[in-house]
Amino acid sequence: MIRFEEDLEQFILETKNYSYHIEILNNKYLRHIQWGRKIPQLNRPCSENDRDLEYTVDIDFPNKVFIESHPLEFGIEGSGDFRRPSVSLNSSLGRPFNDLEYFDYKINKGKKKLIGLPSSRYNEGDLVETLSIFLKDPESKVLVELLYSVFDDYDVITRSMNISNTSNEAVDINSIMSFSLDIPSATNGEDLGLISLEGSWARERHIERGPLRKGKTTISSNRGISSHILNPFCCLAPKSTTEFIGESWSFSLIYSGNFMLEMEKSFTNNIRVSGGINPENFSWTLEENSSFQTPEAILVYSDEGLNGMSNIYHKFLRDRLLPKEFGNSERPILINNWESTYFDFDHDKIISISKKAKEVGIELCVLDDGWFGDRDGDTKGLGNWSVNKDKLPKGLEGLSSEINQNSMKFGLWVEPEMVNDDAKIIKEHPDWLLGAYKENPVRGRNQLVLDLANPEVVDWLIETFTDVFSxxxxxxxxxxxxxxxxxxxxxxxxxxxxxxSSHRYVLGLYRLMDTLVTKFPKILFEGCSGGGGRFDPGILFYMPQYWTSDNTDGIARLKIQYGTSLVYPIITMGAHVSVCPNHQLNRVTPMNLRLNAAMSGNLGFELDLNDIQDSDLKIVKEGIDFYKKHRPLIQLGEFYRLRSPYNGELTSWMFINREKTEFILFWFVDRGEISYYNQFIKLPYVDENKNYRDIDEKSISGRELKFKGVKLPMLNNDNSSGYFYFNSK
Known part of the structure; x- marks a missing residue:
């Protein structure tokens, strides 16, 4: 998988289908020369780019190495490479270190854990190798290790950087990237554009696509979290790349704090892609004989369209990022009381909700915010983690026991990182707040933030929630x-x-999560941040599913879930059916549309089923029966996007097993049209050599499904939806 060709001075990293090539330039610098469809060997000399361009600088005088004209694997500050450096360092006297040069490498079987950080997992026996490329600054005694792990079976390469200070004085890190590489700005004569996932609260991870202009384009967060606004993911692809065909080069950062992904298109027609901790408001003092590890990034190339890219991510995240106990385990159907009660509930109300839910086949009852302290609204109580006995006189033990007796599981909402002003802990320890230096710290949703950069705060939270979860x-x-x-x-x-502070906060959060999920390995954890505000690979390492969005409107969810699926597997997406009019958009949609949208993720409900009409209750019961029967296919099968909600009124996607013997096709129409008929959806991912049967046992060939498609009913109603199930068994 990884080899070094000495005569060519090339590192060749190969996965099952693709290869990634690095060349050593003048025995000092790392040059990126290829990443794409597998090529066993490249015979291009380093000198091909050594051109004395006006205003370029010879870094290795008199050897004529004009570094700015080269596509590099490691950006060098103060060298004549005026693009983003991979790392920026200063001595204690403020002198920059910019003489980092290649000096050695190692190739090892397997992959080590990154201490204190989430990262891709290695299992004994996996086809995984790791390349360490070492750079050093002889004067400062700073050592850089560039880490490349190759997952052969998954067509994935992960990258990170470790920097060690072996001197006898401190070194300041001003900025440090997890990865950096330069790729050509065009493929087959067509310029690469940018695909990203943008949004806001209640409209997370919408797909945005556009051209890249000369200069820097940045996707980032400085909000302390990865945020609703921009996800730590980017993809470069020409306009001709569709869901079904074409090349893409994509990057996903396993990090949950302030991040940056930057594309810098230069006059040499290369694009430098860099990613890591956001340098804004960041620095790190690296004491003597200490090291700093960056977050890990996942790099994916695909020449099989965006669906091909997504399926690489889906399989890799399920198998090699999510907690082992849950990555490929079916998830329960749940009901959450939040939108049906908000803070106004008691023991009997929750039992009533759970009993009705059990009648239709729901398996888990979740008690949301308001069960603790003096918590009758969002202005007080948060941080006082004792049961509100006025609401729950039998406590959580009594409530969970009664729900369990009805053959349902019990779940609970918590918000460990936050407090209200009346929290006892901040009266005892006012310096445990971020913003404690201010007389009146900024509040959001009436909340203050605990300082997880302080190990004492993390220790208190571990002790507190070890009790709560018991x-x-x-x-x-x-x-x-x-x-x-x-x-x-x-x-x-x-x-x-x-x-x-901000990076230490994230490290404290990871220690808190790691400790609690290790102590409670049988608890299924779901992340949430005002909906999908911290939906990133870092959190998914500890919590194998996430509340995709606070927006439960069935139509709005189509764009959110479609965009989220660009990177994240279906089994990570919480998707709930809620009441109408919808609480976020006040829109009314039929039950079957809301249910079909929610069945396209980890199915749940956000309503009191005692209050809905019998006709809707019948649809819910039938939908749950169907979902249970086909849950492995939906949660663990391959997912393909077919018609985009961003391109018209019709949305469609499908779930198919790896053997291509069964699949489900879902379709949704936002706005119907008069005479909107003879609509077919082609299914390019079925096996054209198989014969399939639908629910009514009618037969159709895979070839017809692939090249002609499935005919939809007349689409003349707003907010209509349906599905087709086929199998060849």
Whole structure:
């Protein structure tokens, strides 16, 4: 999988279908020369780009190495490479270190864990190798290790960087990227454009696609979390790349804090792609004999369209990122009381909701916000983690026991990172807040943020929630985080290290999550951040599913779930049926549309089934029966996008098993049209050599499904939806 060709001075990293090539330039610098369809060997000399362009700089005088004209694997500050450097370092006297040069490499079987950070998982026996390329600055005694792990079976390469200070004085890291590489700005004569996932609260991860102009284009967050606004993912692809055909080069960062992905298109017609911790408001003092590890990035090339790219991510994240106990395990159908009660509930109300839910086949009852402290609204109670006995006189133990007796599991909502002003803990420890230095810290949703950069705060949270998760028979935890972080300065850190606060917060969060999920391995954790505000690979390492969005409107969910699926597997997406009019958009949609949208993820309900019409209850019962029967196919099968909600009124996607013996096709129409008939959806991912049968046992060939398609009913009604099930068994 990884080899070094000495005569060519090339590292060749090969997966099952693709290859990635690095060349050593003048025995000092790393040059990126290929990433795409597998090529066993490239015979291009380094000198091909050594051109004395006007205003370029000879980094290796008198050897004529004009570094700015080369596509590099590691950007070098102060070298004549005026693009984003991979790392920026200063001595304690403020002198920059910019003489990092190649000096050695190692190739090892397997992959080591990244200490303190989530990262891709290696299992004994996996076809995985790791390349370490070492760079050093002889004067400063700074050592850089570039890490490349090749997952052969998954067509994935992961990258990160570790930097060690072996000197006898501190070194300041001003910025540091997890990866950097330069790729050609065009393929087959067609310019590469940018695909990203943008949004806001209640409209997360919408697909945005456009051209890349000269200069820098940045996708980033400085909100302390990865955020609703931009996801830590980007993809470069020509306009001709569709869901079904074409090339793409994509990057996903396994990190949950301030991040940056930057595309810099230069005059040499290369694009430098860099990704890592956002350099804004960041620095790190690297003491002597210490090291710093960056977050890991996932790199995916595909020449099989965006669906091909997505399926690489889906399989890899399920198998090699999500917790092993849950990555390929079916998820329960749940009901959550939030939109049906908000803070106004008691023991009997929750039992009533759970009993009706059990009648239609729901398996898990989740108690949301309001069960603790003096919590009758969002202005108080948060941080006082004792059961509100006025609402729950039998406690969580009594409530969970009664729900369990009805053959249902019990789940609970928590928000560990936040407090209200009346929290006892901040009266005892006022310096445990981020923003404690201010007389009146900024609030969001009436909340203040605990300082997880302080190890004492993390220790207290571990102790507190070890107790909470032991109350009653808890099978599921919904972990919320309802605001961005404004004052990203920890009182725990000395003045020189204040800019370490946001990254240390994330490291504290990861320690908190890692400890609790390890202590409670049978609890299914679901992440949440005002909906999908921290839906990223870093959180998914600990929590194998996420609340995709607070927006439960069936039509709005089509764009959200379609966009989310660009990177994230279906089994990570929480998707609920809610009441109408919808609480976010006030829109009324039929039950079958809401149910079909929610069945396209981890199915749940956000309503009181006691209050809906019998006709809708019948649809719910039939839908749950269908979902249970085909749950492995939906949650663990291959997912393909067929018609985009961004391109018209018709949306369609399909789930198919790996053997191509059964599939489900879902379709949705936002706005119907008069005489909207003879609509066919071609299914390019079925096996054309098989014969399939539908629910009514009518036969149709795979060839007809692939090249002619499935005919939809007349689409003349707004907000209509349906599905087809076929199998060849």
């Amino acid at each position: 109350w009653g028979n808890i099978s599921y935890i919904k972990w919320d985080m309802n605001r961005s972080i404004t004052e990203q300065f920890s009182e725990h850190l000395p003045p020189k290290r204040k800019k370490e």
